[in-house]
Amino acid sequence: MKKFFIIFLLLASNVFGISLEKAENRIQKIVDELPSSTVTAILVYNPLTRDTIFQINAKKPMVPASNTKLFTTATALELMGPDYPLETVLYTDDKNIKDGVINGNLYLKGYGNSLFTSRDIDSMVTVLRKMGIKKITGNIIGDDSYFDEIYKRADWIEQEHSHVRIPPVSALVVNRNTVITYKRYRRGHYRRFIHYFKNPPLEAAEILRLRLRHHGIKVYGRAKKGITPENVTTLAESKVLLKDLIKKINKHSDNFLAECLFKTLGAFSSKKQGNSLYSTQAILDFINDNGIYSNGTSIVDGSGISKYNVITPCAIIGLLEKMYFDLRDFKYFYNSLSIAGVDGTLEDRMIHTTAQDNFRGKTGTLNGVSNVSGYIKTTQNNELIVSMLFHFDRGSERYYHEVQDRIIATLSAIE
Numbered sequence: 001m002k003k004f005f006i007i008f009l010l011l012a013s014n015v016f017g018i019s020l021e022k023a024e025n026r027i028q029k030i031v032d033e034l035p036s037s038t039v040t041a042i043l044v045y046n047p048l049t050r051d052t053i054f055q056i057n058a059k060k061p062m063v064p065a066s067n068t069k070l071f072t073t074a075t076a077l078e079l080m081g082p083d084y085p086l087e088t089v090l091y092t093d094d095k096n097i098k099d100g101v102i103n104g105n106l107y108l109k110g111y112g113n114s115l116f117t118s119r120d121i122d123s124m125v126t127v128l129r130k131m132g133i134k135k136i137t138g139n140i141i142g143d144d145s146y147f148d149e150i151y152k153r154a155d156w157i158e159q160e161h162s163h164v165r166i167p168p169v170s171a172l173v174v175n176r177n178t179v180i181t182y183k184r185y186r187r188g189h190y191r192r193f194i195h196y197f198k199n200p201p202l203e204a205a206e207i208l209r210l211r212l213r214h215h216g217i218k219v220y221g222r223a224k225k226g227i228t229p230e231n232v233t234t235l236a237e238s239k240v241l242l243k244d245l246i247k248k249i250n251k252h253s254d255n256f257l258a259e260c261l262f263k264t265l266g267a268f269s270s271k272k273q274g275n276s277l278y279s280t281q282a283i284l285d286f287i288n289d290n291g292i293y294s295n296g297t298s299i300v301d302g303s304g305i306s307k308y309n310v311i312t313p314c315a316i317i318g319l320l321e322k323m324y325f326d327l328r329d330f331k332y333f334y335n336s337l338s339i340a341g342v343d344g345t346l347e348d349r350m351i352h353t354t355a356q357d358n359f360r361g362k363t364g365t366l367n368g369v370s371n372v373s374g375y376i377k378t379t380q381n382n383e384l385i386v387s388m389l390f391h392f393d394r395g396s397e398r399y400y401h402e403v404q405d406r407i408i409a410t411l412s413a414i415e
């Protein structure tokens with residue numbers, strides 16, 4: 001009954017609207033009710049008037065969790081552009097394939113296309129069949145040299161219950177570098193098991209080899225890991241555009257896709273190889289080049305899994321403000337965010353408030369960390385940018401979600 005009464009009062013305030021002063025007082029009261037051990041950092045900002053609406057510890061370094069993905073995707077949009085293709089390409093070193101025989105090797109090279117699947121491999125094989133290819137005398141070689149070979153990181157905290165361990169991060173990906181098997185255990189019931197690739201380029205090459213044979217193309221060589229030579233011919237390619245990829249990263253907070261994009265950033269910006277050093281530098285350069293508040297900022301990965309990431313609300317608001325005024329990229333960035341009460345990680349939040357189908361944001365959750373940042377419109381269509389970061393050792397994730405939702409709904413009700 002008490003919970004229903006609180007919701008009723010909130011809905012009533014949304015219907016009739018509240019003044020800015022009343023909203024500030026209400027938010028402060030919500031914060032004052034938090035457990036005393038909670039570390040709170042909040043900044044609410046109007047980008048058009050450049051007014052700070054509300055702030056607590058706005059310059060305090062906090063663990064951003066998946067709010068880190070905002071920096072990864074925004075940097076990628078600026079450097080690479082929304083229509084940048086992330087590709088997987090099939091090459092051969094045979095210069096004459098008109099005879100229906102590839103007298104040489106096939107090379108499957110990945111350039112950060114983390115959505116590539118065995119179905120896409122079948123499409124490539126179909127292209128070869130239409131070319132009249134019936135035989136391959138050489139090997140099938142998987143090439144993931146666009147990234148380094150560090151597939152895992154020790155600072156991705158395995159005991160975190162807020163996410164599953166991610167598969168190996170590589171430039172060449174097939175089926176998220178994952179194999180799913182089922183084992184029968186009782187009365188016809190099956191248990192699902194997830195296995196991660198141990199050697200992504202080799203296992204990708206083996207999948208291609210098997211699909212070639214399945215479709216009637218003879219392969220005399222073996223599956224191997226290797227490097228694509230310079231003088232090769234492109235046979236087929238599969239790609240995903242950056243603007244489509246970032247929707248999956250931000251709406252669903254996909255750690256694996258974010259880490260693959262993170263290393264793509266490093267490869268693209270350095271013109272060398274995708275690794276964490278180049279990737280981190282690309283994001284830090286983006287922050288500095290755009291005058292985003294950087295004190296206390298440390299970014300070490302692309303997804304926010306590591307608790308070595310540290311960001312302030314000022315930095316997050318600065319990033320969201322930069323994107324807000326970006327005429328080319330804002331619509332792609334904005335559309336990649338979850339919509340309250342509609343989709344993604346905010347699908348079941350802020351329902352039946354004026355924030356529903358209004359707030360666009362990115363959540364962030366780790367053990368003892370609950371964050372949300374994004375854009376909200378008031379009842380008078382004034383647009384606000386909000387970032388809330390909480391560190392806690394008492395209470396549940398759901399409790400802090402409800403706190404965040406109450407604050408955002410209050411902001412949306414401002415007249």
